[in-house]
Amino acid sequence: MVINFRRFVIVLTVVWLGLFVLVPHVLVLLTSVMSPDPQHLAVWPLTLNSWGRLLEPLYAEVFWHSLWLSTLTTAICLLLGYPFAYIVAKLPGVWRGLLLFLMIVPFWTNSLIRTYAIKLILGNKGLVNSLLLASGLVDEPVQLLYTPFAVIFGLVYVLLPFMVLPLVSSFGKLDGTLLEAAHDLGAGFWQRFRLIIVPLTMPGIIAGSLMVFLPAMGMFYVADLLGGAKNLLLGNIIKNQFLVVRDWPFGAAFSVALIGIMAVLLWLYFLANRRINRAGGLDDESF
Amino acid sequence: MMKVFKWSFIAAIFAYLYLPIAILVINSFNVSKYGYEWKGFTLNWYAKLWENEALAQAFLNSLLIATLAATAATLIGTLMALALYRYRFPLKATSSGLLFIVMMSPDIVLAITFLVIFIALGIQLGFWSLLIAHITFCLPFVVITVYAQLKGFDQYLLEAAQDLGASESRIFRLIIFPLVFPAIVAGWLLSFTLSLDDVIISSFVTGPSFEILPIRVFSMVKVGVSPEVNVLATLLLALSLLLVTFSTLLLRRKH
Numbered sequence: 001m002v003i004n005f006r007r008f009v010i011v012l013t014v015v016w017l018g019l020f021v022l023v024p025h026v027l028v029l030l031t032s033v034m035s036p037d038p039q040h041l042a043v044w045p046l047t048l049n050s051w052g053r054l055l056e057p058l059y060a061e062v063f064w065h066s067l068w069l070s071t072l073t074t075a076i077c078l079l080l081g082y083p084f085a086y087i088v089a090k091l092p093g094v095w096r097g098l099l100l101f102l103m104i105v106p107f108w109t110n111s112l113i114r115t116y117a118i119k120l121i122l123g124n125k126g127l128v129n130s131l132l133l134a135s136g137l138v139d140e141p142v143q144l145l146y147t148p149f150a151v152i153f154g155l156v157y158v159l160l161p162f163m164v165l166p167l168v169s170s171f172g173k174l175d176g177t178l179l180e181a182a183h184d185l186g187a188g189f190w191q192r193f194r195l196i197i198v199p200l201t202m203p204g205i206i207a208g209s210l211m212v213f214l215p216a217m218g219m220f221y222v223a224d225l226l227g228g229a230k231n232l233l234l235g236n237i238i239k240n241q242f243l244v245v246r247d248w249p250f251g252a253a254f255s256v257a258l259i260g261i262m263a264v265l266l267w268l269y270f271l272a273n274r275r276i277n278r279a280g281g282l283d284d285e286s287f
Numbered sequence: 288m289m290k291v292f293k294w295s296f297i298a299a300i301f302a303y304l305y306l307p308i309a310i311l312v313i314n315s316f317n318v319s320k321y322g323y324e325w326k327g328f329t330l331n332w333y334a335k336l337w338e339n340e341a342l343a344q345a346f347l348n349s350l351l352i353a354t355l356a357a358t359a360a361t362l363i364g365t366l367m368a369l370a371l372y373r374y375r376f377p378l379k380a381t382s383s384g385l386l387f388i389v390m391m392s393p394d395i396v397l398a399i400t401f402l403v404i405f406i407a408l409g410i411q412l413g414f415w416s417l418l419i420a421h422i423t424f425c426l427p428f429v430v431i432t433v434y435a436q437l438k439g440f441d442q443y444l445l446e447a448a449q450d451l452g453a454s455e456s457r458i459f460r461l462i463i464f465p466l467v468f469p470a471i472v473a474g475w476l477l478s479f480t481l482s483l484d485d486v487i488i489s490s491f492v493t494g495p496s497f498e499i500l501p502i503r504v505f506s507m508v509k510v511g512v513s514p515e516v517n518v519l520a521t522l523l524l525a526l527s528l529l530l531v532t533f534s535t536l537l538l539r540r541k542h
Binding site for chain 1: 297303306307308311349363367369370374381385388389393394396401456480484490505508523527
């Protein structure tokens with residue numbers, strides 16, 4: 001062969017990741033400290049103006065609201081996903097595979113179309129309101145659409161599998177003999193849960209929470225379709241700044257802030273992972 | 288008692304996941320446009336989709352991108368997994384770190400970084416930008432899948448081949464590729480799924496020259512109800528199920 005295969009593979013890896021991952025991230029960081037320009041998107045001189053504007057009350061408010069919606073979404077996903085993953089992980093292999101496969105199938109219809117389906121369900125004439133009216137619980141349709149509830153409902157719907165998958169893998173690694181030993185020594189369910197199950201599945205809990213929390217802040221289409229004008233997410237602001245207002249530095253500042261949140265959370269994840277590994281419970285495997 | 292409770296919980300979760308999809312599929316055959324009640328069976332909306340050329344084109348474009356991106360990502364990702372598993376090179380730790388960043392970054396952040404690099408490089412937003420972006424965000428998932436499989440198999444096979452004078456590309460073609468084939472199929476399917484499901488990144492990196500499903504659908508469903516969208520959902524689901532059945536059969540025959 002004329003080209004060295006080994007060199008080809010290495011160059012491909014380094015160049016692709018450098019060009020399409022590393023350099024773009026550096027460029028976004030750079031953009032966030034440049035000056036906005038409607039014609040050329042971002043120009044010199046360097047300035048911290050965009051960063052200062054993050055603190056403006058209007059944007060700070062959206063920022064906190066978005067953070068709040070994402071936090072609630074993560075909490076609900078964990079509440080639903082934890083027992084679900086626990087049950088699924090204990091099933092025999094064939095069943096476990098089948099149920100996990102069934103979690104993936106909805107992804108093939110594109111999440112935007114699924115979000116649209118939720119809009120149909122939550123609408124004034126939708127399924128939920130029809131059932132409520134028919135059962136006589138309410139006399140007129142309840143406003144579900146365009147509320148924070150609708151946004152959270154949609155986010156949980158789209159993101160739940162991302163919570164379940166890491167949790168199932170965590171439960172899969174849980175050493176059953178530890179639980180038996182605890183049981184034999186007289187620990188009740190609550191004690192076993194609090195002192196063994198939760199600490200040992202902590203990497204899964206944190207990984208799942210990250211996989212839900214971080215994307216949740218960016219899902220502008222869910223907020224657009226289900227939230228109305230008042231329930232914006234960080235993603236809506238970023239999209240608006242980049243594609244409509246065309247103030248790239250400001251949009252970039254928001255993105256970098258989001259990357260910052262991600263970095264802090266990942267750091268916490270590694271700390272937690274290391275603590276568990278030192279305790280000798282799980283293999284050192286992030287995913 | 289506990290068992291009943293367990294299975295009803297599982298059933299409730301799946302009802303939550305599948306109800307919206309079931310409504311889309313049912314309504315794609317429903318005479319009623321708004322789909323709040325059943326008014327009889329029709330294939331009218333399927334014909335409507337066929338007539339709506341822009342939407343049908345966007346649908347085909349989405350499938351094309353998903354197929355190409357999944358194939359390219361599988362190819363490149365397999366080679367990357369090989370590089371990370373078998374070779375030592377400078378920037379190796381950085382490379383796996385970058386893959387990790389792509390996997391963890393929220394889509395909105397990736398979307399911005401792709402947009403910025405395409406503008407900086409002067410790549411026009413359209414087919415190529417979309418393809419590169421989709422390949423890149425699928426890569427880490429292929430690498431993880433293939434890498435896990437590589438770690439699992441017998442190292443001596445490779446050493447034996449090397450001792451007998453096989454070149455690196457030959458080792459890859461004749462030993463590594465067949466052995467990691469199941470992981471490659473899994474990686475392809477995962478990439479195809481991620482690519483079809485994506486909304487956020489596509490919204491940023493495509494232009495008017497190459498429209499794909501989420502962008503077209505977004506403008507349709509923002510204002511009102513469109514029965515053609517139900518048809519699209521049904522077709523996508525049917526197609527993907529077909530694909531999975533096919534690949535399962537393929538894998539079973541291999542073993």
